[in-house]
Amino acid sequence: MITKLTHAPVLVLDQQSAYDFYVNKLGFRVKLDLPMPEDGRWLTVYPPDQPDFEIILAPVSRSFHTKETTEMLRKLIAEGTFGCGVFTCKDIFATYEELKAKGVEFSKAPTKEFYGTEAIFKDDSGNWFSLAQLL
Amino acid sequence: MTTEQYPKVYLYKRIVQAKLFIDNNYDKNIDLDNISDEAYFSKFHFIRLFKSAYGKTPHQYLTTIRIDKAKQMFQSGNTVSFTCNSLGFESLGSFSRLFKQYVGISPSNYLGQQKEIKRQSKVLPLKFIPTCFARNYGWSK
Known part of the structure; x- marks a missing residue:
């Protein structure tokens, strides 16, 4: 019986830029930041209240895809093709105002939905996420 | 939708301003008076609004930030x-x-x-x- 999800990758265009976005703008904590073989870097972060769930900030260029696939992936990510998940918060209006003040780009301001209030933002690569205050 | 469509946006902006003040000055000798002054609130009102938005009092939040750092x-x-x-x-x-x-x-x-x-x-x-x-x-x- 599967009981938990502990790691999930988010493909990013630039790992250092992603570090700045997820840590300094979103306020996530670094779980592991370790040098790896072949100039690699294993970088995982987590939302402050969820230390047992690691988001792997995975540079698309380090994947094992072909050059063509890698270029296609970079283009798709930058175009905002991928929705990567839902983050929740205690107060969406305060969180929305804070992230906007830090320069985070929203494509949808907080709006009432059936399940709560939701906004949508993009990370520095182009991946989008829901930000929700659930009912 | 614009930010003006939700109620009390000015309050949120001031609370966020106070939180960012803590984020940027956690290593200094700041206390609640500094922080509530930053948000233009009375101390009591400020603590209540801050806790409502972030689930922690400003002092608890400051301690959390310092421990994380x-x-x-x-x-x-x-x-x-x-x-x-x-x-x-x-x-x-x-x-x-x-x-x-x-x-x-x-x-x-x-x-x-x-x-x-x-x-x-x-x-x-x-x-x-x-x-x-x-x-x-x-x-x-």
């Missing part, structure tokens, strides 16, 4: 006394007590753990990575 400094190999002094704690004793309360172990034990992780990551980096990812990145066969 302490963990980061230990991860970078800084000593306990240097970390304590850099983060605006009143004394090594109060820092150690708070750190243990929030993290569950003492600062020196946490620092030791981080040093061990660093040592092991140099000797056996793949110990920390799920195999499926290590394979994908070409770090293991």
Whole structure:
């Protein structure tokens, strides 16, 4: 019986830029930041209240895809093709105002939905996420 | 939808301003008066609104930020006394007590753990990575 999800990758265009976005703008904590073989870097972060769930900030260029696939992936990510998940918060209006003040780009301001209030933002690569205050 | 469509947007902006003030000045000798002044609120009103938005009082939030920064400094190999002094704690004793309360172990034990992780990551980096990812990145066969 599967009981938990502990790691999930988010493909990013630039790992250092992603570090700045997820840590300094979103306020996530670094779980592991370790040098790896072949100039690699294993970088995982987590939302402050969820230390047992690691988001792997995975540079698309380090994947094992072909050059063509890698270029296609970079283009798709930058175009905002991928929705990567839902983050929740205690107060969406305060969180929305804070992230906007830090320069985070929203494509949808907080709006009432059936399940709560939701906004949508993009990370520095182009991946989008829901930000929700659930009912 | 614009931000003006939800109620009391000016209150949210002021609360956020206060939170960012804490984020940017956690290592200084700030107290509630500084923070509530920053938000143009009375102290009581400010504490109530801040807790409603973030689930913690401003003082609890400031302590959380300082403890998180302490963990980061230990991860970078800084000593306990240097970390304590850099983060605006009143004394090594109060820092150690708070750190243990929030993290569950003492600062020196946490620092030791981080040093061990660093040592092991140099000797056996793949110990920390799920195999499926290590394979994908070409770090293991």
